[in-house]
Amino acid sequence: MKNESTFVKKLKSHLFNLSTVIIFLAIVLIFTIINAIGGNNYLTLSNLSVIVNQASFLALLGVAQMVVLLTGGVNLSIGAIMVFSSIIAGPYLMEQSGVFWLLPVIIMLIFGGVAGGFNGLLVTKFKLPAFIATFSAMYIFRGLAWIIQGRTVIYRINENIRFLAMGRLFSIGGFTVTMPMLISIGLIIIISFVLRKTTFGEKVYFTGSNSVAARFSGIPIHKITMIIHILSGVLAGFCGVMYAARVNAAEPGMYTSAHFDAISVALIGGISMRGGFGNVWGVAIGALIISTIQSGMNSIQLPSEYQTLVLGVLIILSVFFNQFLIQAKQNATNELSTDQQAA
Amino acid sequence: MSKLLEIKGVCKSFPGVKALEDIDIDLDYGEVHVILGENGAGKSTLMKILSGAYQADTGEMFVEEQKVLHNSPKVSESLGIRMIYQELNLVEELSVAQNIFLGKEQYKGIALNKKQMNENARQMMANMNILVDPNTLIKDLGVGTQQMVEICKALSTNAKILVFDEPTSSLTDSEIAELFRIIRMLKEKGVGMFYISHRLEELKEIGDRVTIMRDGKKILTTAADQISMNEIIEGIAGRKIENLFPHTRKEPGDCLLEVNGLTGEKFRNVSIKVCAGEIVGMSGLVGAGRTEVARALMGIDRCNGGEAFLVGKPLPKNNIQKVVDMGLCLLPENRKTEGLALSLSIRENTIISSINRLFPGLITQKKKESQVVSQYVTDLNIATSSIEKLVQYLSGGTQQKVVVAKWLMSQSKVFIFDEPTRGIDVGAKSEIYRLMDELTKQGAGILMISSDLPEILGMSDRIYVMAQGDLVGELDAGEATQQEILRMAFKQHSPAVEEVG
Numbered sequence: 014m015k016n017e018s019t020f021v022k023k024l025k026s027h028l029f030n031l032s033t034v035i036i037f038l039a040i041v042l043i044f045t046i047i048n049a050i051g052g053n054n055y056l057t058l059s060n061l062s063v064i065v066n067q068a069s070f071l072a073l074l075g076v077a078q079m080v081v082l083l084t085g086g087v088n089l090s091i092g093a094i095m096v097f098s099s100i101i102a103g104p105y106l107m108e109q110s111g112v113f114w115l116l117p118v119i120i121m122l123i124f125g126g127v128a129g130g131f132n133g134l135l136v137t138k139f140k141l142p143a144f145i146a147t148f149s150a151m152y153i154f155r156g157l158a159w160i161i162q163g164r165t166v167i168y169r170i171n172e173n174i175r176f177l178a179m180g181r182l183f184s185i186g187g188f189t190v191t192m193p194m195l196i197s198i199g200l201i202i203i204i205s206f207v208l209r210k211t212t213f214g215e216k217v218y219f220t221g222s223n224s225v226a227a228r229f230s231g232i233p234i235h236k237i238t239m240i241i242h243i244l245s246g247v248l249a250g251f252c253g254v255m256y257a258a259r260v261n262a263a264e265p266g267m268y269t270s271a272h273f274d275a276i277s278v279a280l281i282g283g284i285s286m287r288g289g290f291g292n293v294w295g296v297a298i299g300a301l302i303i304s305t306i307q308s309g310m311n312s313i314q315l316p317s318e319y320q321t322l323v324l325g326v327l328i329i330l331s332v333f334f335n336q337f338l339i340q341a342k343q344n345a346t347n348e349l350s351t352d353q354q355a356a
Numbered sequence: 357m358s359k360l361l362e363i364k365g366v367c368k369s370f371p372g373v374k375a376l377e378d379i380d381i382d383l384d385y386g387e388v389h390v391i392l393g394e395n396g397a398g399k400s401t402l403m404k405i406l407s408g409a410y411q412a413d414t415g416e417m418f419v420e421e422q423k424v425l426h427n428s429p430k431v432s433e434s435l436g437i438r439m440i441y442q443e444l445n446l447v448e449e450l451s452v453a454q455n456i457f458l459g460k461e462q463y464k465g466i467a468l469n470k471k472q473m474n475e476n477a478r479q480m481m482a483n484m485n486i487l488v489d490p491n492t493l494i495k496d497l498g499v500g501t502q503q504m505v506e507i508c509k510a511l512s513t514n515a516k517i518l519v520f521d522e523p524t525s526s527l528t529d530s531e532i533a534e535l536f537r538i539i540r541m542l543k544e545k546g547v548g549m550f551y552i553s554h555r556l557e558e559l560k561e562i563g564d565r566v567t568i569m570r571d572g573k574k575i576l577t578t579a580a581d582q583i584s585m586n587e588i589i590e591g592i593a594g595r596k597i598e599n600l601f602p603h604t605r606k607e608p609g610d611c612l613l614e615v616n617g618l619t620g621e622k623f624r625n626v627s628i629k630v631c632a633g634e635i636v637g638m639s640g641l642v643g644a645g646r647t648e649v650a651r652a653l654m655g656i657d658r659c660n661g662g663e664a665f666l667v668g669k670p671l672p673k674n675n676i677q678k679v680v681d682m683g684l685c686l687l688p689e690n691r692k693t694e695g696l697a698l699s700l701s702i703r704e705n706t707i708i709s710s711i712n713r714l715f716p717g718l719i720t721q722k723k724k725e726s727q728v729v730s731q732y733v734t735d736l737n738i739a740t741s742s743i744e745k746l747v748q749y750l751s752g753g754t755q756q757k758v759v760v761a762k763w764l765m766s767q768s769k770v771f772i773f774d775e776p777t778r779g780i781d782v783g784a785k786s787e788i789y790r791l792m793d794e795l796t797k798q799g800a801g802i803l804m805i806s807s808d809l810p811e812i813l814g815m816s817d818r819i820y821v822m823a824q825g826d827l828v829g830e831l832d833a834g835e836a837t838q839q840e841i842l843r844m845a846f847k848q849h850s851p852a853v854e855e856v857g
Contacts, residue, residue: 225694227708228656229676
């Protein structure tokens, strides 16, 4: 009898681990049903492929945000860094420049990292809260982009770079595997490895959970925070590459809502704003959820005015549901010893 | 004579736990009723039912012979029941007067009557013999004074029943003496008090009756002077505890930590040493600068002068990582905010200071981590179902052991314990003491900062006393007495000496 209950408890705890997956499946189900009522087939392989492709880009953004969230910070300058690095590399990004395609990509990663390092300095040396540091950095980097580029547009991006964002590799059934999918999966595996299987990752989680205790335990929290901000900047630089490649252009005013999208993805993916909690696979699912919601609303031809509203409501519901499931999971795994603690 | 409060047959269950089973308890006018028990015994649950924060599943409650139906925080407040919690419920950013009158502000017309409130607050504090400017912000006050403000706040309304939940856990002895004076004053006025504490010696001093609880059941209620200390400890722990302070004194070994003339913002010219196999107590009042010395040694805070050596090598300043690597560690008083990452597991908390050494190749192996951590969990007798359990769900004593495990694993040589058993119950306390003794047997040195005099006297080989930032004395544990330590601790602190004397 007792064994059975521990078995059920274990099962439950594993089930709650999949909380974000459950939300994702529920949303797919909802749109499938709504479409079926209208006589349409939503759940096709080709449609799924579109959703996953779109999610791949969002996941990159989400990962750039999540690494900072893990340490208890936030990065509001992701979009600005994307633009800033694109503009710096601008001349070489263009097809007509004729330079080897990897050069501008590397330039963008480096300048993304430099911008992230600037954020890191503000947070560690000048003791600014990450919110304020990256909030002002958002204006600074976009301002720099405007100053450098003015009201002109970088247009016709190098075809090799465009392939990174637009390349279709092969189809299985109706499901087309694209470059962004491979890139995202690859990146998520790498980041997941770094966070879960290295000493650096353990220090990141510890710092995010309690930075004072981390410091007292001999963790170089400033170094960790610095590296994380640089990493976030490099990832944002890479998002810049992918974005410019996708729209085949770059200009200072583009994608001003990037940091919000990045936060949405991370939040829906179960990352805690308080730090020290969540994993990168959650971010992947979070991206899938948002992209499913967007494509689903398009499929039922919801006017765009409503789409924005619905998206907001759905974010609240997902985060709420997620929190609920996380709590339920902790209760299941810890056998309610909370009361012992309280008494 | 009629009872002030009667609780009959109270039961309370939480999913999976029976927190209270058929509890009867009562309170007379002007009585101090001490409730003892380990963490999880049900004391706090019972008090929460009294205050209306929880609803009892069954049972009745009478206040002044009136049956209380549907208790709630509002109802209990109207009945004159007030709680004074272990974790103070004051708004740090507001002043003393603002806190006392929070929610019941006095007005002049429609404007707040600040002057009146300040004057009343000052008067109320003065009645308790506490001189404090009512404009002072709470965060600028010491914990002891904060406690007095909390009591003042409870008394500012018509309180008949006060519940003290571990009121003395963060107070020094002089502050405790002050608190007891006020409790006696309240007794005169007929206020009934429940008093929850882990400090057994307080019971005889202040308690009229005592109730011992264990595992949600009442073990006994008796007059405080009818029960021996051993009976109490056995009642609480449910087993015999042979010797609360197990430290075996022996010849100290090589000098591990040597501090010469260390000077910081809140302390001056502190010279101490800790040898292998030694427990060195550091006594003094809260605010004497003891924690600050520890923080400066660790490199957490800046220091202005002096030097420190660990096993002959100079300790770097402002470089915690190096200090930790060299083998000095701090077990902070506030385990939850400074010692542990509560949202992480026992494994993650234990391994954190050793991962660089365990995995020089940067890549970790969970299996190896689990093996190593499990070893320490077994060695230190850490009570848990799994090393993946989150630290936030552990009791205070077990949490402290996790911190010890962390530093033991990182091969620390000198352990600085800051209030090692604060908020830890009797059974777990003796385990922490045994652990400290074990550490010294293995050749470690311990510097133990403590405001708990029996603990200092029971565990230390040598005792340093600090007062107002100065090292005022060093005593051999054999010759030290409570009076001796207190006399030193109150040096240059004359007003308080009169109160104690």
